[in-house]
Amino acid sequence: MILATPTERTANTPRGKSPLEGVEPFLVELDRFQGPLDLLLHLIRAQDIDIFDIPIAHITRQFQTAIAEGLDDMPLERAGEFLEMAASLVRIKAQLLLPRPEKLDWEEDPRAELVRRLLEYEHFQDVVHVLERAEAQRGRHFGKGYVPDRPAPEGMRPELAVDLADFLEAASRIPEPPPPVRVRAPTKSVTVAEKVSLVRRLFEKAKRIAFERLFEPWGTRAHATAAFLAALELARQQVLRIEQSKPFAPIWLFAGGWIAATRGSGEGPDHGADGSGDANRAGDIEP
Amino acid sequence: MKPEQIVEATLFASQTPLTTSEIARADDELSTAAVSDAIQALREAYEAEERAFQIYELGDGFQILTRPEFASYLERFDSVARSPYLSGAALETLAIVAYRQPIGRIEIEEVRGVGASSVLRTLTDWELVEVVGRGEGLGRPLLYGTTRRFLEHFGLRDLDELPSPEELPVVLAGLEEDASDAEPDAAEAPTEAGA
Numbered sequence: 075m076i077l078a079t080p081t082e083r084t085a086n087t088p089r090g091k092s093p094l095e096g097v098e099p100f101l102v103e104l105d106r107f108q109g110p111l112d113l114l115l116h117l118i119r120a121q122d123i124d125i126f127d128i129p130i131a132h133i134t135r136q137f138q139t140a141i142a143e144g145l146d147d148m149p150l151e152r153a154g155e156f157l158e159m160a161a162s163l164v165r166i167k168a169q170l171l172l173p174r175p176e177k178l179d180w181e182e183d184p185r186a187e188l189v190r191r192l193l194e195y196e197h198f199q200d201v202v203h204v205l206e207r208a209e210a211q212r213g214r215h216f217g218k219g220y221v222p223d224r225p226a227p228e229g230m231r232p233e234l235a236v237d238l239a240d241f242l243e244a245a246s247r248i249p250e251p252p253p254p255v256r257v258r259a260p261t262k263s264v265t266v267a268e269k270v271s272l273v274r275r276l277f278e279k280a281k282r283i284a285f286e287r288l289f290e291p292w293g294t295r296a297h298a299t300a301a302f303l304a305a306l307e308l309a310r311q312q313v314l315r316i317e318q319s320k321p322f323a324p325i326w327l328f329a330g331g332w333i334a335a336t337r338g339s340g341e342g343p344d345h346g347a348d349g350s351g352d353a354n355r356a357g358d359i360e361p
Numbered sequence: 362m363k364p365e366q367i368v369e370a371t372l373f374a375s376q377t378p379l380t381t382s383e384i385a386r387a388d389d390e391l392s393t394a395a396v397s398d399a400i401q402a403l404r405e406a407y408e409a410e411e412r413a414f415q416i417y418e419l420g421d422g423f424q425i426l427t428r429p430e431f432a433s434y435l436e437r438f439d440s441v442a443r444s445p446y447l448s449g450a451a452l453e454t455l456a457i458v459a460y461r462q463p464i465g466r467i468e469i470e471e472v473r474g475v476g477a478s479s480v481l482r483t484l485t486d487w488e489l490v491e492v493v494g495r496g497e498g499l500g501r502p503l504l505y506g507t508t509r510r511f512l513e514h515f516g517l518r519d520l521d522e523l524p525s526p527e528e529l530p531v532v533l534a535g536l537e538e539d540a541s542d543a544e545p546d547a548a549e550a551p552t553e554a555g556a
Binding site: 108109110111112151152155159191194195197198199200201202203204205206207208209210211212213214215216217218219220221222 | 373374375376377417424425426427428429431432435438446447449450452453455456457459460471472473474475476514515516517523524526529530532533536
């Protein structure tokens, strides 16, 4: 018989022992009680009151004190249940005050119905203890499937309807990796001097140079910057002159500086030869 | 194959209690009586061999479960969803239904002094109670009764295992005595089959 066996579960409260035992019966937490009958039964049992001779005035006062605190925080329906009991208690109290014959049959006692309900409720509380015990005992037995399956990694939960052939087929669709791109890191940056000598070499073949030719084939900003500085430097040295017909139009470099252009040709190249020593060293350009 | 082996294999593979007729489906030549005999033989064998499990009778079915003395080891795996312990309101309602069934919601509420519709819905969802009929009164109210699952949850073979109102004080006295005992090992919570 399952009920006659002990258990390690001690959480349930045996009859007559309330979680509030030893505490002033007024100071009750309503949350712990299933309802008004539970609270009333607790007040009666905790004070060892004879349930067949309940001091209604006393108990009513305690009941009202107990619910006064918690009533505001309660859901309406639950509050109503407590208030209904409070009203019943007051009604019984009033009925007891009415004049009555000396000897009263128990059936006529206004408290009889309440006592019947309390005893019935208490009976089912006893059954609850029996069920709690049975439940705890049952909880000590374990069936197949209790110990958890080895957990699957996250993301693996969906069913895998895949066989090896599917896998290999999918693998074959992955494109060959492209050949590694060879990146040549420039070992040194271009210098202004290199651009200056480039300009000089070009002027040996032509009288004018499109500015873009000085950097476009390399396509880097460093070449453009160096070419620009070289052009400015050579213009300063009167080796060449820079012409642009209108904003954003192509820029042309003409052999011979402005001075040479106005005085006549011939001097420019000499100047250029003089200045080349300076311009051959990068960073030597005056701001 | 010996009947015991067939019965053992069937019980071993099941996660829920099986009735003798369910087990008998495993083999054409297996009768329910033979299944009962086999269960009894297996139980004695497990007992003699000190197996960690036993065949228990839950509701009208049988299931292999571990013995209670291994609970402390198995509880270390308690990350698993188990049927939780029931709340006080649920237990109260179940107690009333178990003893007064078939019973309607209004009658349950009269005993408890509080509303019971939401707890009845929960218990119905958990299949611990079910609608077993309709009452005669106004609106033909639904009547509730306990289920096979109720018996399984509390480790009961049948409702007769619950103490009668007359027995209740004796049983409760026993419980309080037990509660003072530290060692819970002799427990055989679900009714041992054939016991």
